[in-house]
Amino acid sequence: MSEHPDADDLALAFKAxxxxxxxxxxxxxxxxxxxxxxxxxxxxxxxxxxxIQARAEVSQSTASQYMAALQSAGLVTSHRIGQWTHxxxxxxxxxxxxxxxxxxx
Amino acid sequence: MSEHPDADDLALAFKAxxxxxxxxxxxxxxxxxxxxxxxxxxxxxxxxxxxIQARAEVSQSTASQYMAALQSAGLVTSHRIGQWTHxxxxxxxxxxxxxxxxxxx
DNA sequence: CACACATATCGGAAAATCGCGATATGGCGG
DNA sequence: CCGCCATATCGCGATTTTCCGATATGTGTG
Numbered sequence: 001m002s003e004h005p006d007a008d009d010l011a012l013a014f015k016a017x018x019x020x021x022x023x024x025x026x027x028x029x030x031x032x033x034x035x036x037x038x039x040x041x042x043x044x045x046x047x048x049x050x051x052i053q054a055r056a057e058v059s060q061s062t063a064s065q066y067m068a069a070l071q072s073a074g075l076v077t078s079h080r081i082g083q084w085t086h087x088x089x090x091x092x093x094x095x096x097x098x099x100x101x102x103x104x105x
Numbered sequence: 106m107s108e109h110p111d112a113d114d115l116a117l118a119f120k121a122x123x124x125x126x127x128x129x130x131x132x133x134x135x136x137x138x139x140x141x142x143x144x145x146x147x148x149x150x151x152x153x154x155x156x157i158q159a160r161a162e163v164s165q166s167t168a169s170q171y172m173a174a175l176q177s178a179g180l181v182t183s184h185r186i187g188q189w190t191h192x193x194x195x196x197x198x199x200x201x202x203x204x205x206x207x208x209x210x
Numbered sequence: 211c212a213c214a215c216a217t218a219t220c221g222g223a224a225a226a227t228c229g230c231g232a233t234a235t236g237g238c239g240g
Numbered sequence: 241c242c243g244c245c246a247t248a249t250c251g252c253g254a255t256t257t258t259c260c261g262a263t264a265t266g267t268g269t270g
Binding site: 124163164165166167170185187188189 | 228229230231232236237238
């Protein structure tokens with residue numbers, strides 16, 4: 001992860017965001033409490049995959065792959081607790097991406 | 106072109122930017138004078154396709170399609186003068202996109 | 211260990227994208 | 241009208257992406 005991503009890095013991040021459902025998921029995660037209640041506090045550890053899948057109305061495998069794509073693009077982090085994997089926005093990384101878009105694009 | 110793009114609009118813009126060459130072209134256009142001289146002032150009407158094509162080192166048809174993609178994503182505007190089509194960044198739209206990414210993503 | 215559950219990964223068919231050469235369009239000069 | 245040039249569009253094979261069902265992995269519970 002370089003301080004000043006070049007065109008290839010930028011294009012890579014954009015690729016993860018080139019899917020409307022993935023964009024929506026990222027927006028939903030701004031308000032984790034809008035998801036159904038869960039054992040662990042969503043504000044802290046994120047939202048579990050099941051809830052994301054239900055809201056996005058995609059298959060389990062697709063939901064898992066979407067989140068993996070967002071994670072490898074550095075836009076979310078995952079926290080495994082027991083059998084549940086929780087996903088949360090990486091606000092720092094997202095803010096830095098937005099800044100790079102503003103200044104370098 | 107809505108004031109507040111939804112996830113589909115955002116994804117469309119991201120799609121146009123999911124190609125490193127298209128990102129580079131957009132960055133090159135920040136300094137139109139870095140292109141070879143042309144009859145019309147590049148600062149005003151933009152850079153003609155031929156120069157973009159040469160710098161990107163892609164075929165003529167690919168260059169044309171790349172610019173069409175950037176244009177339909179609202180990132181550049183085109184100005185036809187005689188036989189030449191000039192492309193210029195739409196700074197307003199780009200700035201608004203960056204702002205939307207900062208606030209809505 | 212057996213079982214249920216949550217998630218990850220695999221494998222593949224369908225769809226989309228990519229980048230090109232060929233061709234069409236349209237302006238300009240003779 | 242004709243040829244030339246810049247650009248746009250068409251058609252296509254190649255590659256990549258998409259999304260799924262099936263299956264594997266891993267965790268908690270009895």
